[in-house]
Amino acid sequence: MRDALSDALVSMASRNPRFVLLTGDHGYALFDVFRAKFPDQFINAGVAEQNMIGMAAGLARRGFKPCVYGLAAFIPVRTLEQIKLDVAHEGLPVIFLGDGAGLVYSHLGSSHQSTEDIACLRAIPSIEILSPADRHEMTACMAYAESSEAPVYIRIGKADLGDIHAGPLPSLSVGNLVLIHEGREDHAAIIATGAMVKSALEIGQALHLSVWSAPFLKPLSQADVISAAQGSRGLIVLEEHSVLGGLGAAVAEVTSTHCPLRILRIGVEDRFSLGCGDYGYLLSEHGIDKASVLEKVRGFCGLVSE
Amino acid sequence: MRFDPVSVRRKVLEMAYSGGTVHIACAFSIVELLTVLYRNHLRFPGNDPDSPGRDYLLLSKGHGVMAQYACLHELGWLSDQQLQNYFRNGTDLKGLSDAHVRGLEVSSGSLGHGFSIGVGISLGLKRQGAHQKVFIVVGDGELNEGPNWEAALFAAHHQLDNLMLVVDVNGFQAMGKTDEVMSLGDLPAKLAAFGFETACVDGHDEHSIDQAIRSLWATGSGRPKALLATTVKGKGVSFMESDNRWHYTRLDEPTFQQAMASLTALRA
Numbered sequence A: 001m002r003d004a005l006s007d008a009l010v011s012m013a014s015r016n017p018r019f020v021l022l023t024g025d026h027g028y029a030l031f032d033v034f035r036a037k038f039p040d041q042f043i044n045a046g047v048a049e050q051n052m053i054g055m056a057a058g059l060a061r062r063g064f065k066p067c068v069y070g071l072a073a074f075i076p077v078r079t080l081e082q083i084k085l086d087v088a089h090e091g092l093p094v095i096f097l098g099d100g101a102g103l104v105y106s107h108l109g110s111s112h113q114s115t116e117d118i119a120c121l122r123a124i125p126s127i128e129i130l131s132p133a134d135r136h137e138m139t140a141c142m143a144y145a146e147s148s149e150a151p152v153y154i155r156i157g158k159a160d161l162g163d164i165h166a167g168p169l170p171s172l173s174v175g176n177l178v179l180i181h182e183g184r185e186d187h188a189a190i191i192a193t194g195a196m197v198k199s200a201l202e203i204g205q206a207l208h209l210s211v212w213s214a215p216f217l218k219p220l221s222q223a224d225v226i227s228a229a230q231g232s233r234g235l236i237v238l239e240e241h242s243v244l245g246g247l248g249a250a251v252a253e254v255t256s257t258h259c260p261l262r263i264l265r266i267g268v269e270d271r272f273s274l275g276c277g278d279y280g281y282l283l284s285e286h287g288i289d290k291a292s293v294l295e296k297v298r299g300f301c302g303l304v305s306e
Numbered sequence B: 001m002r003f004d005p006v007s008v009r010r011k012v013l014e015m016a017y018s019g020g021t022v023h024i025a026c027a028f029s030i031v032e033l034l035t036v037l038y039r040n041h042l043r044f045p046g047n048d049p050d051s052p053g054r055d056y057l058l059l060s061k062g063h064g065v066m067a068q069y070a071c072l073h074e075l076g077w078l079s080d081q082q083l084q085n086y087f088r089n090g091t092d093l094k095g096l097s098d099a100h101v102r103g104l105e106v107s108s109g110s111l112g113h114g115f116s117i118g119v120g121i122s123l124g125l126k127r128q129g130a131h132q133k134v135f136i137v138v139g140d141g142e143l144n145e146g147p148n149w150e151a152a153l154f155a156a157h158h159q160l161d162n163l164m165l166v167v168d169v170n171g172f173q174a175m176g177k178t179d180e181v182m183s184l185g186d187l188p189a190k191l192a193a194f195g196f197e198t199a200c201v202d203g204h205d206e207h208s209i210d211q212a213i214r215s216l217w218a219t220g221s222g223r224p225k226a227l228l229a230t231t232v233k234g235k236g237v238s239f240m241e242s243d244n245r246w247h248y249t250r251l252d253e254p255t256f257q258q259a260m261a262s263l264t265a266l267r268a
Helices: A002-015 A032-037 A049-061 A073-078 A080-088 A117-122 A135-147 A194-207 A222-230 A247-258 A279-285 A290-305 B005-019 B024-028 B031-041 B062-074 B080-084 B114-127 B147-157 B187-193 B206-219 B253-267
Strands: A019-023 A042-044 A065-071 A095-099 A128-130 A152-155 A178-181 A189-192 A210-213 A216-218 A235-242 A263-268 B056-059 B134-139 B163-169 B197-202 B225-230
Touching (some): A002 A065, A019 A049, A049 A065, A049 A073, A049 A080, A065 A073, A073 A080, A080 A117, A117 A235, A135 A152, A178 A194, A189 A222, A210 A222, A222 A247, B005 B253, B031 B056, B031 B163, B056 B062, B062 B134, B163 B187, B163 B206, B206 B225
Parallel strands (some): A065 A095, A189 A235, B197 B225
Antiparallel strands (some): A178 A210
16 A cells, blocks of 8 residues: 555656655655655655645645645644645645554554544545545545645555455545445445455455445545445444544434434544554554454444344 | 835724724734835736736735735725725625735734745745745744744755745734743844844834845845844834734724824824
8 A cells, every 4th residue: 555655656746747745754665766766856844744734835836736744643633724724725736645544653652643633624624535445545546636626635544454446446536435345235334444444344244234435534425325324224434533523423414414324433432542552452442453343333233123 | 106104004094993903003013014025026027916927925924914905905906995895794805814815825813824835935936946036924923833933944954045034023912022921032143043144124114124125135145034124013103102902902983083193294
């Protein structure tokens, strides 16, 4: 997935001399190829993220296509107001890459974890939020961001979980959910995003549930959410993010208006991580490892089939 | 294109009175600075504030926006009606700077944004081989905000000598004197230490401002520039000068008339 990201950055820079990559002193090895090939299109803005976002806005005003990279804890969370006012308010076509989203930096603690970034950005008008699940979605998301005239945030979670899709995706349609497993009609269905799609797929296959991947978190196609809801006995939404304000909330906002049904929102409950540990440990601490999710999904399926 | 500070202040008073708004003193401290910049320095090809070939003036201290509205009106880019409707429901001129208004470059008032955006524009111009200039007007109180100092580091490191930071050193911020709230210390020395070419000037002396700007550009040293303009908050109306209540106070009929008379006396 990181190779797909690197490849996309390199090809965007080669196609557009006004494509500039800015980083706040992060992404050491990720940009090796980019830096070697396009040193003039690479700017290390130093450990100064707020200034970096303002500068990206200034560059965009001069016709550049800035792509700002940082850890999701900083881009967007630390720099939320700069993103709101300098970029989104003016509708500038800046790409934001938030790496290590969710619990990826498990050992490092809450400063580097990011389970609030989606909620923070969703309420800011004009910005689009993407969340790729594997390298193929990453490639498609980057292609979308390249052509978008709006600001785009790409949320990059755990990147080494393997493929979801068998091959490259056709270009993404704005807001669409992607059906990745067709289950039985009278069962619940799962909508998942980012690093959680892998577990969702395996559980869906085991329990005969339809599974949808959500590469778009905003905008989110109302028609697709309604379609997923209407074909099922209930929805399970799975994300490596707070259960407040993320994909689960976005889905519930649509269904509560158009097709009320039971929804189980699985994610990080409203608390910080407690202990140190590896990624797998942190997932289980928050009850979003595959075994815990399976148990919750089973319970929900029992509830909705009664 | 020959407007003067008295006409700019008069327009500010009319806007503030008809709109029933505050921040009069914040606008008055930068009147000479903006007047000299618009009249003598900023180039707008085709008299078009949106021209890609323009020089940039970013008013980062959005609280002074009435002074900028008045200048834009002098230049013919804002209409009489727009000024008369200032602050009214459903109109376009807000109480703080908004980049959606033609002629304004940044949405500010939340402080510490304009410098970074200006640095990005300045870097973009350099990379495009364009010779336009970028002026960023900040307040001294605004320099409490951290991103200004991030921007200063970056501007010096990347030798953005097409950029001039103009500091309105009026000595006040919202709650009191800057020296009492959080002292900036020796600001010229600080900016020089960051790598800026600096000049200090009386921010109400048009000739000195003009000369200082010319001298700073002439240094051409690969260093960004900083003009430190000592000003008086509320300058131009005797009873407003250095009285921080005029950050917040609205004009009523008597104070409006008194202020207008004070300006007339200034011109005479």
